[in-house]
Amino acid sequence: MVDGPVPNQLFEQWRKQFEEGAQAWTRLLSQAPPTTATPDPTAFWRPVLDQGVQTWAKLFAQTPATPELLTQWKQFLDQWIEAWSKVLGQTMGTEQFAKAMGQSLDQFLVTSAPAKKIVDQQIEQALQALNLPSRSQVTAVAKQIVELEDRIERLEDSITAVLRHLANKEPP
Amino acid sequence: MGQERFADVVERFTSGFAADVPAEMIKQWQEEFERGFRRLKNLHEMTVNPAEPKTGQTPRVEVYKRNKSRLYRYESARTHRTPLLFVPNLGISRPYIFDLLPGGSFVEHMTRQGFDFYLLDWGVFGPEDNDLTVEECVVKILPRMAKRVLATSGTDELSVLGYCMGAPISASFVASHPEVPVKNFVNMAGPIDFTKVGLFGLWLSKQNFNVDRFVDTLGAVPADMVKAGFKLLKPTMDLSTNVNLWWNLWNDKYLEGFQALNKWANEYVAFPGEFFRQWVRDFYQDNKLYRGELVMGGRTVRLEHITCPVFVVGAKEDYIAPPACVRALIDAVGSREKEYIELPGGHISLIAGRGAATHCWPKVSGWLAPRS
Numbered sequence: 001m002v003d004g005p006v007p008n009q010l011f012e013q014w015r016k017q018f019e020e021g022a023q024a025w026t027r028l029l030s031q032a033p034p035t036t037a038t039p040d041p042t043a044f045w046r047p048v049l050d051q052g053v054q055t056w057a058k059l060f061a062q063t064p065a066t067p068e069l070l071t072q073w074k075q076f077l078d079q080w081i082e083a084w085s086k087v088l089g090q091t092m093g094t095e096q097f098a099k100a101m102g103q104s105l106d107q108f109l110v111t112s113a114p115a116k117k118i119v120d121q122q123i124e125q126a127l128q129a130l131n132l133p134s135r136s137q138v139t140a141v142a143k144q145i146v147e148l149e150d151r152i153e154r155l156e157d158s159i160t161a162v163l164r165h166l167a168n169k170e171p172p
Numbered sequence: 173m174g175q176e177r178f179a180d181v182v183e184r185f186t187s188g189f190a191a192d193v194p195a196e197m198i199k200q201w202q203e204e205f206e207r208g209f210r211r212l213k214n215l216h217e218m219t220v221n222p223a224e225p226k227t228g229q230t231p232r233v234e235v236y237k238r239n240k241s242r243l244y245r246y247e248s249a250r251t252h253r254t255p256l257l258f259v260p261n262l263g264i265s266r267p268y269i270f271d272l273l274p275g276g277s278f279v280e281h282m283t284r285q286g287f288d289f290y291l292l293d294w295g296v297f298g299p300e301d302n303d304l305t306v307e308e309c310v311v312k313i314l315p316r317m318a319k320r321v322l323a324t325s326g327t328d329e330l331s332v333l334g335y336c337m338g339a340p341i342s343a344s345f346v347a348s349h350p351e352v353p354v355k356n357f358v359n360m361a362g363p364i365d366f367t368k369v370g371l372f373g374l375w376l377s378k379q380n381f382n383v384d385r386f387v388d389t390l391g392a393v394p395a396d397m398v399k400a401g402f403k404l405l406k407p408t409m410d411l412s413t414n415v416n417l418w419w420n421l422w423n424d425k426y427l428e429g430f431q432a433l434n435k436w437a438n439e440y441v442a443f444p445g446e447f448f449r450q451w452v453r454d455f456y457q458d459n460k461l462y463r464g465e466l467v468m469g470g471r472t473v474r475l476e477h478i479t480c481p482v483f484v485v486g487a488k489e490d491y492i493a494p495p496a497c498v499r500a501l502i503d504a505v506g507s508r509e510k511e512y513i514e515l516p517g518g519h520i521s522l523i524a525g526r527g528a529a530t531h532c533w534p535k536v537s538g539w540l541a542p543r544s
Contacts, residue, residue, distance in 0.1 A: 142300035
């Protein structure tokens with residue numbers, strides 16, 4: 001049977017490697033000038049992954065085949081996902097990433113805005129030609145209904161207040 | 173047992189020497205095969221004949237509606253006199269997460285503890301709601317909801333519980349409406365100090381996000397975009413969810429909970445455009461609520477004006493509202509009686525799942541009970 005602490009030590013070692021690697025990667029990303037190409041994460045992680053796979057292959061070869069192996073494999077997967085989650089979290093938490101994301105979103109908005117405007121206009125014209133209400137007209141009606149509901153409610157409140165006032169005034 | 177490989181075990185099994193294998197190990201393998209079989213069976217069932225999860229089963233009555241928003245009352249044996257108004261997030265997701273499944277429902281827990289529970293369902297917004305603002309929620313919708321709670325429960329005081337985005341919105345309401353008799357205020361995983369709000373704070377900062385261009389172009393925040401934002405926050409979430417699903421697929425009880433939670437987790441709700449503009453600008457970018465600079469309906473919202481007992485619950489691994497930004501309410505309010513607790517788990521762990529039922533809900537109901 002497999003001793004409990006061995007895989008735990010292995011996980012710890014793995015986690016440490018990932019965390020150190022993640023920090024190095026984040027440092028690399030944040031220090032790189034904007035013109036430099038993003039480092040290849042596969043190349044960066046390959047030695048770490050190779051080492052891990054070898055260790056696991058050894059462990060599997062030496063371990064008797066009990067279903068506990070599956071549990072250990074699941075634990076390993078969880079740790080691996082968690083480690084990647086940390087790596088990605090650290091990268092996405094950099095100012096560079098936020099800036100790049102903001103810029104690409106801006107780019108998308110700038111390019112899509114005129115196209116959207118043209119499409120909207122054309123749809124509006126087509127609906128008008130077919131004598132059908134456009135989305136903006138339907139939306140305007142919906143807004144009016146909401147406003148009417150609001151007014152009715154205010155009236156109800158006022159009437160309730162007046163009735164309460166009158167009830168309080170009436171002699172018992 | 174020596175150092176054997178799986179291939180050796182198979183060899184001995186096939187050669188008729190199974191008697192050499194310890195009985196315990198054979199039993200373990202049998203169990204594992206059985207689990208494997210059940211996994212395949214459930215996977216087949218899930219893909220071929222997917223069952224619709226029966227969420228939101230606690231009986232309720234609609235007591236008020238305003239445009240898309242609804243106020244639902246979940247009646248209880250009413251051991252406690254003061255009713256509870258629950259204010260969840262607007263947009264993002266549907267509120268049936270709070271009443272997910274029998275035995276795993278926050279609403280059910282609170283009603284069993286004797287609280288009359290009022291759930292505010294903000295609704296699913298369309299293009300006609302794009303003019304809705306945070307201010308309208310605070311000065312128009314919430315006061316009316318509170319009024320209906322008092323009228324239908326026949327009490328003269330109520331407790332308010334804000335979850336996630338519902339917490340800063342309801343805190344703004346409580347702070348700016350001293351005439352509303354709020355007896356207790358609870359903040360569950362609601363960001364207050366937006367300088368400590370984590371990744372969303374960075375991504376939505378003035379330098380990185382042009383909210384005006386965004387709203388002016390798109391009109392609203394479509395549900396797919398809300399989904400993309402939340403998925404990006406934890407990109408490995410889907411992977412770990414699927415790994416855990418496969419691991420627990422043999423367990424029917426787990427599967428039932430998973431299907432309900434998964435349905436909720438993939439049903440995103442759009443944000444009205446003007447609401448999003450004000451939310452990002454005033455809360456995320458200018459941190460006006462915490463700084464006391466927020467003005468709603470002509471009234472300045474100052475958190476120190478909240479003087480009722482306050483209970484704040486943060487989650488240790490919450491990456492949507494990290495504990496530091498939630499805890500900030502404790503230092504900002506003017507209450508004498510205030511308490512902060514930090515529980516294990518993430519944002520959703522406070523309101524759904526086994527952890528919530530054991531760690532979180534009893535603490536919330538336990539804190540409220542003597543004060544209600």
